[in-house]
Amino acid sequence: MPPAKRRRVTIQDVAELAGVSKGAVSRSFNGAERLPASTVQRIHDAAEQLGWRPNAAARAIKGAPAHTIGFVLQRDPDLLGIDPFFPLFLAGVERVLSDNAYSITIRFVADEAQEARCYRDWVAEGRVDAFIVSDLRDDDPRFALLDDLGGTAVVIGEPPADVHRPAVFHTSDDCIDEVVEGWVARGHTRIGHVMGDPALQHGRRRRDVWARALERHGLPTDALAVGGFTEAGAVEATRALLTAAEPPTAIFYANDVMAAAGMRVMSELQLAAGTDVAVAGFDGIPLGTYLSPQLATIDCDYVELGALAGQILLAELAGRPTDPERCELPARFLARASYGTDVAAVR
């Protein structure tokens, strides 16, 4: 048997002795949120008794808020230049933050280990007051991590039911239903989907809603190809769908960039978008109205989403929790020319 190691005192030990959460211990030292004076005293007594203290350099700067929001992204930085969500969302966040003299610190990480280290370092060094958590994953480890760090955060997307963090997201299921139902009403029986990244919740969700809508009508769901949210992926996926034995007469794309790329493939295949193949996208990018035909799309106001996220963070930091905890923004379907008319007219 190896000799017993002396265990390092952790924030958990202090929390247990003081009878509070780890978050409360953290907050009692960083001064970012108000706790009753008696609680702070009890926590600091417990910390002293156990010989625990937060990192000194960190505490020196943490006395004052950092006036900075942290945004850690586990995705390819190149997506920044492609995904319309990011700049519009950031514009909304910044519109609110800059009015309040807050900055945003962005870090791209390669994996979960780097991600966790970044969260821990930023909190330990007092570099940020709160986090924006986006691109939700299954069994997302960031919620436990935030609880552990006692960090403030806003979630972009719909978190699991047992996560009690303020969250903002668009509800678009109704719009996807509207797209499919409209095509079914116009006589389409083979309705395809070019899906996003299957590793991301919103990529899978859009596919699932599309598939359920078809199943309600007993229509096949096999005209499905993965585009991964990228132009190159959409070109491949569209070619695969349209050169198959039974090509779809309508395609719902999980984002507008893929829809635009898909419409170019159609023109290369001598097919007219909106006439030979009905097309709808997702996002509502401004340039959709400059395409020929104009791109039908499920429009989400990402600037509004970002602004709301910024307001929630500032309120949380000021000790005013969000009510309701989950804030849903409605998307809306814009049936522009690419959505097409009746199949009878089309074929």
Next chain:
Amino acid sequence: MPPAKRRRVTIQDVAELAGVSKGAVSRSFNGAERLPASTVQRIHDAAEQLGWRPNAAARAIKGAPAHTIGFVLQRDPDLLGIDPFFPLFLAGVERVLSDNAYSITIRFVADEAQEARCYRDWVAEGRVDAFIVSDLRDDDPRFALLDDLGGTAVVIGEPPADVHRPAVFHTSDDCIDEVVEGWVARGHTRIGHVMGDPALQHGRRRRDVWARALERHGLPTDALAVGGFTEAGAVEATRALLTAAEPPTAIFYANDVMAAAGMRVMSELQLAAGTDVAVAGFDGIPLGTYLSPQLATIDCDYVELGALAGQILLAELAGRPTDPERCELPARFLARASYGTDVAAVR
């Protein structure tokens, strides 16, 4: 006469006593750049003699690099969601920074006073190791500010000749000449310009190069309207130019977003872009190839620009100054369908 106030000791006093620059004093305390040990000793002696010391909390954290690059922007945050430069440039910067575990902190400021305060605070609090300086203005106060703070920076754009800072920028004058010369060779005699924001150097430069090219041929430069780099501005500007007594037969837009908006105005006026009115833009946005006709454009690789800026910053921080100091990236003109053919064929 008011009583003489005792003047506070400043970094300038320490620099003068030690016979070094303010930047050297700053660097001797933050440890971010190596100085000869004897110089550091001389500076610290001078500081002690005068009773000067850098902010304690700042120094505590400044002992270690912040591994963060600062990006202060004096522009409307909403432009983030419109201007293709920003997300692509940021993607390039992040591609390099994330590989080196660096973050980027972004702050939008309303005016020069806020801007200067942000630079000073970030340096004093050790929040950033270096700055990205973009959107150059006339008599830009940021160069003196950086000298004062002893800060490391990379300039995006062409700084005045007396500024010795590493700089990266695209050279596009030749491309603008190529656009205008090509139209003149095709028989156009009224060539218009929808310019960007006259307050920004690159907005004025594109107009000036366009005007000089016309003047070389003795052609008029009055078909000029300000679009301000925005869609709404371009719609107004295009309408004004095309409904004038002598409308231009070709229009060079200072960016692609304005060109796309302009082409939609043309279609509303029953004019065919590329046939009735030749069109060229600037930026090389990916969606340009999805427009009908495809948008001719002066293509700049902003991802490459950002990556280069990131590399320069990391090299500077590692004590390896950039050589050459100014790094020019060539833009290239892509003469796609909207550029049109001969005027004879057009009219």
